[in-house]
Amino acid sequence: MRPDDFPEIRALPLFRDMEEERFHALMRGAYVQNFPPQVDLIREGEPSDFLHVLLDGLVELFATWNGRETLLATTRPVTTFILAATIRDAPYLMAARTMTRARIVLIPSEDVRAAFDADPAFARAIVADLAQGYRSVVKNTKDMKLRSSLERLANYLLREQRRAGGAPAFDLPFDKRRLASLLGMTPENLSRAFKSLQAYGVATDGGRVAIGDQADLERFAKPNPLIDDRTT
Amino acid sequence: MRPDDFPEIRALPLFRDMEEERFHALMRGAYVQNFPPQVDLIREGEPSDFLHVLLDGLVELFATWNGRETLLATTRPVTTFILAATIRDAPYLMAARTMTRARIVLIPSEDVRAAFDADPAFARAIVADLAQGYRSVVKNTKDMKLRSSLERLANYLLREQRRAGGAPAFDLPFDKRRLASLLGMTPENLSRAFKSLQAYGVATDGGRVAIGDQADLERFAKPNPLIDDRTT
DNA sequence: GTCAAGGATTGATAAATGTCAATCAAGGAA
DNA sequence: TTCCTTGATTGACATTTATCAATCCTTGAC
Numbered sequence: 001m002r003p004d005d006f007p008e009i010r011a012l013p014l015f016r017d018m019e020e021e022r023f024h025a026l027m028r029g030a031y032v033q034n035f036p037p038q039v040d041l042i043r044e045g046e047p048s049d050f051l052h053v054l055l056d057g058l059v060e061l062f063a064t065w066n067g068r069e070t071l072l073a074t075t076r077p078v079t080t081f082i083l084a085a086t087i088r089d090a091p092y093l094m095a096a097r098t099m100t101r102a103r104i105v106l107i108p109s110e111d112v113r114a115a116f117d118a119d120p121a122f123a124r125a126i127v128a129d130l131a132q133g134y135r136s137v138v139k140n141t142k143d144m145k146l147r148s149s150l151e152r153l154a155n156y157l158l159r160e161q162r163r164a165g166g167a168p169a170f171d172l173p174f175d176k177r178r179l180a181s182l183l184g185m186t187p188e189n190l191s192r193a194f195k196s197l198q199a200y201g202v203a204t205d206g207g208r209v210a211i212g213d214q215a216d217l218e219r220f221a222k223p224n225p226l227i228d229d230r231t232t
Numbered sequence: 233m234r235p236d237d238f239p240e241i242r243a244l245p246l247f248r249d250m251e252e253e254r255f256h257a258l259m260r261g262a263y264v265q266n267f268p269p270q271v272d273l274i275r276e277g278e279p280s281d282f283l284h285v286l287l288d289g290l291v292e293l294f295a296t297w298n299g300r301e302t303l304l305a306t307t308r309p310v311t312t313f314i315l316a317a318t319i320r321d322a323p324y325l326m327a328a329r330t331m332t333r334a335r336i337v338l339i340p341s342e343d344v345r346a347a348f349d350a351d352p353a354f355a356r357a358i359v360a361d362l363a364q365g366y367r368s369v370v371k372n373t374k375d376m377k378l379r380s381s382l383e384r385l386a387n388y389l390l391r392e393q394r395r396a397g398g399a400p401a402f403d404l405p406f407d408k409r410r411l412a413s414l415l416g417m418t419p420e421n422l423s424r425a426f427k428s429l430q431a432y433g434v435a436t437d438g439g440r441v442a443i444g445d446q447a448d449l450e451r452f453a454k455p456n457p458l459i460d461d462r463t464t
Numbered sequence: 465g466t467c468a469a470g471g472a473t474t475g476a477t478a479a480a481t482g483t484c485a486a487t488c489a490a491g492g493a494a
Numbered sequence: 495t496t497c498c499t500t501g502a503t504t505g506a507c508a509t510t511t512a513t514c515a516a517t518c519c520t521t522g523a524c
Contacts, residue, residue, distance in 0.1 A: 044458055065378040066454050072373065084363040084370075090464050093370050116359070123355050127348070127362060131316040134366040138316075138325050141304065141369060144376055145416050146297040148480075177501065184377050186482055191503055206490080206502090222298050226276055232322050381511075409471065418512055423473055438472090438520080 006032070008078045009053055009105060014129055017121040026115050030107040035098045042096040048085035050106040054078065057102025060178065061094040071181035074099070074174060083129055086112050099174060135232075142227045149185040153193045154221035155228055156183060157202065161211055169210040176207070238264070240310045241285055241337060246361055249353040258347050262339040267330045274328040280317035282338040286310065289334025292410065293326040303413035306331070306406060315361055318344050331406060367464075374459045381417040385425045386453035387460055388415060389434065393443055401442040408439070 005027075009015055015023060032055070035041065041052065044063060052059075054077050061073045061081065072094055075081050085092050086109040116123050143152055156179075164170035172179060180190035194204050200220050201212030211217055225232075237259075241247055247255060264287070267273065273284065276295060284291075286309050293305045293313065304326055307313050317324050318341040348355050375384055388411075396402035404411060412422035426436050432452050433444030443449055457464075 063374045063378065063458075065374065065456055065459060068378050070374070070377040072370070072377075084366045087359055087363045088367065088464070090367065091458065093367055093374070093458055117352070117356070120349075120352065120355070123352070123359065124349070127319055127355065127359055130359060130362040130366055131319040134316040134362055134369065135320065135322065135325055137366065137369040137373060138304070141373055141376070142295045142297065142302070142325070144373070145302040145304075146295065146300050150480090175501065187502070188483080188504085189481055192481095195503095224297055226295075226323065226325055227297060232320070407471070419472070420474085420513080421511060424511095427473095 006055060006105065008055065012053070012078055012080070014080055014083075014125045015122070017125060018115070019119055019121065022115050022119045022122065026107060026111055029111045030105050032103060032105050035102045035104065037098055037100050037102075039098045040095065041098060041104070042082065042092050042094070044093065044095045045091045048082060048088075048090065048092050048109050051080060051086045051109055051112045052082060052096070053080050053105040053107065055103040055105060057104075058099040058174065059096055059102060059104075060099050060174075061096050062181075063094050069181070070184070071178055074178075074182070076173070080129070083126065084133065087116070087126065087130070089113065099178075136230055139227050139230065144184055146227075149183060149189060150193050150196055151221060152183045152185075153190065154197060154200070154202075154217060155223050157197075157209060157211065158214075158217065158221055158223050159228055159230065160209070161214070168212070168214070169208060172207045172209060238287060238337065240287065244285070244310060244312070246312055246315075246357045247354070249357060250347070251351055251353065254347050254351045254354065258339060258343055261343045262337050264335060264337050267334045267336065269330055269332050269334075271330045272327065273330060273336070274314065274324050274326070276325065276327045277323045280314060280320075280322065280324050280341050283312060283315060283318045283341055283344045284328070285312050285337040285339065287335040287337060289336075290331040290406065291328055291334060291336075292331050292406075293328050294413075295326050301413070302416070303410055306410075306414070308405070312361070315358065316365065319348070319358065319362070321345070331410075368462055371459050371462065376416055378459075381415060381421060382425050382428055383453060384415045384417075385422065386429060386432070386434075386449060387455050389429075389441060389443065390446075390449060390453055390455050391460055391462065392441070393446070400444070400446070401440060404439045404441060 009027070010023065041059065054075050056077050059075045059081065060071055061075065062069055062071045081096065082092055082094070089109065116126055143155070147155070160172070161167065161170055176190055177187050180187045183190065185193070194202065197217070200217045202217060203210045203212060241259075242255065250258075273291065286307050288309050291307045291313065292303055293307065294301055294303045313328065314324055314326070321341065348358055375387070379387070392404070393399070393402055408422055409419050412419045415422065417425070426434065429449070432449045434449060435442045435444060
């Protein structure tokens, strides 16, 4: 792949401060692929041969056990995913599948580790990324262990609203079946949870959500930056 | 603190490969403290001023929200904790409290970050530690989302047995109230779960657990390295 | 030894959540 | 357009888990 093909990669926090030559070397070994929707990119337990960078489209990260499946996260452009497995040279803990058509850069894990060893700026960026990812998963664990499914939904909606710039109405980023799995509940339970939140001014129309009275919903949801602020 | 006082710190993966001079500088700013049981070491939301290294005793890491509390992890010697907050220079996401008398080294976070910038070997070790911690939390999330409380207990017992060297009987490392919280259930539910596992050869006598037929318990628990192997 | 305190267990009951089945609604293909 | 597929919703019911209260048991202080 030509190093200057995708300036948005270079602009990512992870690559922004790399030495120019290093970045070029890394990109020379990388390649871009286009995938249709519903394609398995990664399976749990496989060796982590590539660091993935999502340029376009949506990807879901999920895990399975004993015939059950749960959605752990979704990624939107431009983000890397499964960095920890790449760094540890350990098997993937999650599977990844495209939700839409997607354009993805694949960087050989070996090259990433080599660049890490050679470029202090890159090393710093990787650590920042990992520490942030770590904290993000811890927040998610607190969400799961300390809150009921109704409380999780309420706080999820407040987070999404924030992401949408604080507007009173916004679209869910994917279907409700996936949202239910992400929040650790069944679609039926989610459907009933939405109905319960009507009492706090939440209205839905398909995938569109309107929050009538944010303060009222917050009184119920009790959002907390140490759980719900997914940026620090 | 005198740098050579505690060779077990130097032996930790995190510090093992540091340059000698760097390690000494780091230790000069550090100090050791002894704490009685049940002492709050860290509160959620506080700035992360120190990286902690547990030399002796047991420490619990927990989180609270809306009057509820949940145990997220316990640490045993010799381990560091809350590395991610130190690296990010962000507030603690968990609180920490001694469970027993404990001896702890406190290293100013600023010094850790300086050492990280100056010593590539230390940087590598930090990344390895973070990536491992990250993966460990992901495994825990899978455990929580994919398994019932009974299945979580069964797999927990198999992990503890493994840690005890595979012996058929071993002691729980702390009381059942804490174990229940760690597994995300109430003490009453845990008590009943232990009773249910009698059908699979699990016997308890206070804090002592005996696994009569490991293969039988495994048939029920279906342990999976991508969830239960907490070392890779 | 006795006693007090806290954890563990048990029983009864309630609440939360999941399952199954049926129906409904929306969107894409022809 | 019409049909068909898939996701969403609803109702009835089962299961899991929590709550509350009582009792039991262990352990440590005296």
